[in-house]
Amino acid sequence: MKDCIFCKIVRGEIPCYKIYEDENVLAFLDIENDVYGHTLVVPKKHCTNILDAEDETLAQVMKAVQKIAKHFVDDCGFDGVHTFNNNGEVAGQSVMHLHFHIKPRKTNDGIKSEFSNPKVEASLEEICEKLKLKEEKRECQGECDKQTVGNVVLYTDGACSGNPGLGGWAAIMQSSGKTKKLSGGEENTTNNRMELMGVISGLEAIKKPCKVDIYSDSAYVVNAFLQNWIEGWLAKGWKGSTGKDVLNIELWKRLLQAMKPHKVAWHKVKGHADNELNNECDALARAEIDKLRL
Numbered sequence: 149m150k151d152c153i154f155c156k157i158v159r160g161e162i163p164c165y166k167i168y169e170d171e172n173v174l175a176f177l178d179i180e181n182d183v184y185g186h187t188l189v190v191p192k193k194h195c196t197n198i199l200d201a202e203d204e205t206l207a208q209v210m211k212a213v214q215k216i217a218k219h220f221v222d223d224c225g226f227d228g229v230h231t232f233n234n235n236g237e238v239a240g241q242s243v244m245h246l247h248f249h250i251k252p253r254k255t256n257d258g259i260k261s262e263f264s265n266p267k268v269e270a271s272l273e274e275i276c277e278k279l280k281l282k283e284e285k286r287e288c289q290g291e292c293d294k295q296t297v298g299n300v301v302l303y304t305d306g307a308c309s310g311n312p313g314l315g316g317w318a319a320i321m322q323s324s325g326k327t328k329k330l331s332g333g334e335e336n337t338t339n340n341r342m343e344l345m346g347v348i349s350g351l352e353a354i355k356k357p358c359k360v361d362i363y364s365d366s367a368y369v370v371n372a373f374l375q376n377w378i379e380g381w382l383a384k385g386w387k388g389s390t391g392k393d394v395l396n397i398e399l400w401k402r403l404l405q406a407m408k409p410h411k412v413a414w415h416k417v418k419g420h421a422d423n424e425l426n427n428e429c430d431a432l433a434r435a436e437i438d439k440l441r442l
Contacts, residue, residue, distance in 0.1 A: 306342025
């Protein structure tokens, strides 16, 4: 989101004192500096709070919260941590971007974290009856016999000899113990187009709605979703920050269409490192370039 202060920190437009960062999460010191080491943990993908966050986003943030908390206790000499999260203005949320607080604690540090409220007059029985979740009624009507949604791991890559020049793309899909490999090439293209084609071709080859984890070394592709570039382009009618048309619009539209049936999670991997499937994708893409040279 363009005007969100935490999104600006994620994009590097506002400096911060960074405690931790991975592909999906950023953690930094709270500017209030009210408690020594008070840290905010935020997802890089914008959402307001836990009420609208995707399951994957919540899992990524909580994994980071646990990792940072363990670091504070195991490596930094603290005895425990106070973690909390506010949802909605009435609950004390001041920045409408999901974030968790971690306050490192030491024995007898004098910091008060308890709520001080008047005793509730209603009985626990009354409260429970009012607030408990009701069981949902399920009507199968034949749906229960259908095959459940699958899980797919999709690695993709693109390569180009000259930019523009000869290009190749590749996709490797893994699901239920099976692996499928796809690749192709084009004579006059760019590296970014090949990166997009790898993802598009992989998604279009999945014939049923699935949870798809996409792994790519292309910041161009992955950050369009993790850093919400795509939302800005759509809001501006496929215009970039300079007001010019976004490059490769037809491929971005094709990608969004290919994503529709699936629940997609994006993962950025380091290129040309020790990731076996990423390296295999790179080799397949480059082999397609070699074919075009024949």
